[in-house]
Amino acid sequence: MHKVVINVIIDFDGILSVPNDAMPISGVYKQPVITKLKRREIVVMAGIDDMSSSGYSFDEVQSIAENIKSHTKIQPKIGIVCGSGLGDLANHVTNSDTICYSQIPKFPVSTVPGHDGKLVFGLLGGKPVVLMRGRIHYYEGHPMWRVAVPVRIMKALGITTVILTNAAGGLNPEYKTGDIMIIKDHIDLPGLTGECVLIGKNDERFGPRFPATVNTYDQSLQDLAKTIAEKLGYAKILRQGTYVMVGGPTFETVAESRLLRLFGADAVGMSTVPEAIVARHCGLRVFGISLITDMCPQDYNVSRATTHEEVLLVGERRAKDLQKLVTSLVEQMND
Numbered sequence: 001m002h003k004v005v006i007n008v009i010i011d012f013d014g015i016l017s018v019p020n021d022a023m024p025i026s027g028v029y030k031q032p033v034i035t036k037l038k039r040r041e042i043v044v045m046a047g048i049d050d051m052s053s054s055g056y057s058f059d060e061v062q063s064i065a066e067n068i069k070s071h072t073k074i075q076p077k078i079g080i081v082c083g084s085g086l087g088d089l090a091n092h093v094t095n096s097d098t099i100c101y102s103q104i105p106k107f108p109v110s111t112v113p114g115h116d117g118k119l120v121f122g123l124l125g126g127k128p129v130v131l132m133r134g135r136i137h138y139y140e141g142h143p144m145w146r147v148a149v150p151v152r153i154m155k156a157l158g159i160t161t162v163i164l165t166n167a168a169g170g171l172n173p174e175y176k177t178g179d180i181m182i183i184k185d186h187i188d189l190p191g192l193t194g195e196c197v198l199i200g201k202n203d204e205r206f207g208p209r210f211p212a213t214v215n216t217y218d219q220s221l222q223d224l225a226k227t228i229a230e231k232l233g234y235a236k237i238l239r240q241g242t243y244v245m246v247g248g249p250t251f252e253t254v255a256e257s258r259l260l261r262l263f264g265a266d267a268v269g270m271s272t273v274p275e276a277i278v279a280r281h282c283g284l285r286v287f288g289i290s291l292i293t294d295m296c297p298q299d300y301n302v303s304r305a306t307t308h309e310e311v312l313l314v315g316e317r318r319a320k321d322l323q324k325l326v327t328s329l330v331e332q333m334n335d
């Protein structure tokens, strides 16, 4: 698409636009050079869809879900998003039907190692589930809405609860690599700086214009997970804390890790928050869990570089423990 660069002067009287190639912008135009244009018209002229940040329409989401339904008889009640290196959760699913994201028209595709790009339907802990074996990240270049649209699609498939898992860097100095953190709250750093996943036109059929995000993470599911983890003997590696999302893909500098810790975050990652917000927005119950795959450097003397390979390796090592926890949680939660 040919994009026209348009410089605009915002006046209390409206917006005056001047095509870039007509004359250079300098000073203040007293008269509209072309015409008075509304924001929508300028946006259309510029070849930009200003509704794009709200993403697929309600009907499009329903039709993607209908397409998926034609591949499986399983009617999932719980959706699970597998974080980096945590895709093996899907191996515990029985009676499974697997659909590649690339087979589903309009379904976003992940490009990150450790994120296979498959929807796995089946039974986990005796309950019908759908697992996203691989998620979409903002740093891959997707707009924020697309990162979270699979949650809307899962809702259209009939789920009532979503379990979000991720790999995260530890910020709380008491944490250790390999710890499992139940998410009790989050900090939407992109959202606080203008990149909230819900920016754009709101369709009330998805949810309200101004959703509350207090208590995003369901308290009873947190309590149940804690009880299960303790029974499984995980008390020493179990944490409950606040996850902060950053855009990525860079891992944090020492100064950034210190700043995020000052904000009150216990762990940092590059996902989950947009999915959690969209899930709450459309009325889903949310549970989140982070595997601490590395400790973020907060001291120049002991700083070492985190790598994605290390993240995947720790994911692999803890895979069985997480599988047990998530499977029991699914089994014991009420629908």
Ligand SMILES: O=P(O)(O)O[C@@H]1C[C@H](O)[C@@H](CO)O1
Pocket: 082, 083, 084, 085, 112, 135, 137, 165, 166, 167, 168, 248, 269, 270, 271, 272, 307, 308, 311, 312
């Ligand atoms: O999908 P998650 O949040 O588990 O992935 C984390 C964040 C980056 O994608 C990657 C860094 O290693 O792991």
Ligand SMILES: Nc1nc2[nH]cnc2c(=O)[nH]1
Pocket: 167, 168, 169, 170, 246, 248, 250, 251, 252, 268, 269, 270, 293, 294, 295, 296, 306, 311
């Ligand atoms: N931002 C961020 N994401 C991660 N995902 C896994 N580890 C990390 C980390 O240290 N920082």
